[in-house]
Amino acid sequence: MTGTQENTLARRIEIPLVWDSVGQVRLEAGMLFSNFEPAVRDAAIMVASELTENIVKYGAPLDGQPVGFVSFELDGENFTISSHNAVAHNNNLQAVQTLLGQISDSEDPRELSLARLRQLIEGKIEGPSQLGLLRVATDGGCKINHSYSDAVLTIVAERKVQ
Amino acid sequence: MSSYEAEGLRITAEPDQNGLKICFLGRSDQRQPAIIMNPWFEDLLPMLSNQHVHVDFCPFEYMNSSSFMPIFQFLQAAANSATDLLVTFDNSKDWQRLSFSSLTALASGWKNFTIEAR
Numbered sequence: 001m002t003g004t005q006e007n008t009l010a011r012r013i014e015i016p017l018v019w020d021s022v023g024q025v026r027l028e029a030g031m032l033f034s035n036f037e038p039a040v041r042d043a044a045i046m047v048a049s050e051l052t053e054n055i056v057k058y059g060a061p062l063d064g065q066p067v068g069f070v071s072f073e074l075d076g077e078n079f080t081i082s083s084h085n086a087v088a089h090n091n092n093l094q095a096v097q098t099l100l101g102q103i104s105d106s107e108d109p110r111e112l113s114l115a116r117l118r119q120l121i122e123g124k125i126e127g128p129s130q131l132g133l134l135r136v137a138t139d140g141g142c143k144i145n146h147s148y149s150d151a152v153l154t155i156v157a158e159r160k161v162q
Numbered sequence: 163m164s165s166y167e168a169e170g171l172r173i174t175a176e177p178d179q180n181g182l183k184i185c186f187l188g189r190s191d192q193r194q195p196a197i198i199m200n201p202w203f204e205d206l207l208p209m210l211s212n213q214h215v216h217v218d219f220c221p222f223e224y225m226n227s228s229s230f231m232p233i234f235q236f237l238q239a240a241a242n243s244a245t246d247l248l249v250t251f252d253n254s255k256d257w258q259r260l261s262f263s264s265l266t267a268l269a270s271g272w273k274n275f276t277i278e279a280r
Contacts, residue, residue, distance in 0.1 A: 129227065
């Protein structure tokens with residue numbers, strides 16, 4: 001962290017299920033983390049962007065509204081970026097839960113990511129690449145937790161800011 | 163010179179002193195970047211045959227994870243087509259260093275392929 005800015009924050013942003021939301025979240029994240037070292041700021045922007053892309057791609061209306069949410073929290077030592085959304089199809093939910101389980105169980109998520117890239121480039125995988133969550137875990141340096149309750153999928157990405 | 167531009171992404175291809183230089187500029191953050199990029203790559207690939215090709219990502223500002231596959235697949239095809247392929251990226255940009263370290267590992271068995279941090 002640089003300068004003398006606030007070292008705590010909490011912010012929740014509504015995400016309409018349209019692609020323009022991704023750019024809006026990137027701008028918001030850039031402003032929220034503007035006083036941090038570039039590596040932390042860029043990681044926060046990337047993590048927020050990838051989570052928002054997933055909301056827009058795979059999300060479903062929440063309580064009848066075509067939106068999801070992204071939350072930012074900073075407690076001084078860690079930042080947490082979370083996505084909250086309903087899921088359009090059960091197979092999407094199962095796929096993301098399987099992948100997050102693999103990331104959680106993996107000693108080296110980068111190896112998992114590389115194996116996925118190899119399978120993709122060899123044409124062995126059809127459907128979503130699922131590289132976004134792997135990137136959050138690897139390039140973003142985040143621990144990822146998730147839960148599914150009352151038809152809402154919550155994905156929590158957390159990393160140290162120093 | 164060939165130039166392709168859409169939705170904040172620009173790719174240029176022009177002769178340099180060694181052969182052909184391809185530059186990625188701007189951002190690739192579209193929902194389905196392959197739909198935009200693959201026709202450009204299909205146009206570019208015939209130009210690479212028997213050429214020394216340099217693909218420069220240093221000025222590139224950002225790419226989302228959906229961009230990885232179309233770009234990496236293009237680079238693999240380019241390595242097969244060109245006499246040799248040099249990829250450069252900006253090591254001072256954290257996202258580039260991390261993303262292209264994945265490419266370095268992925269491309270370890272590709273022939274005619276070199277990747278350099280600058």
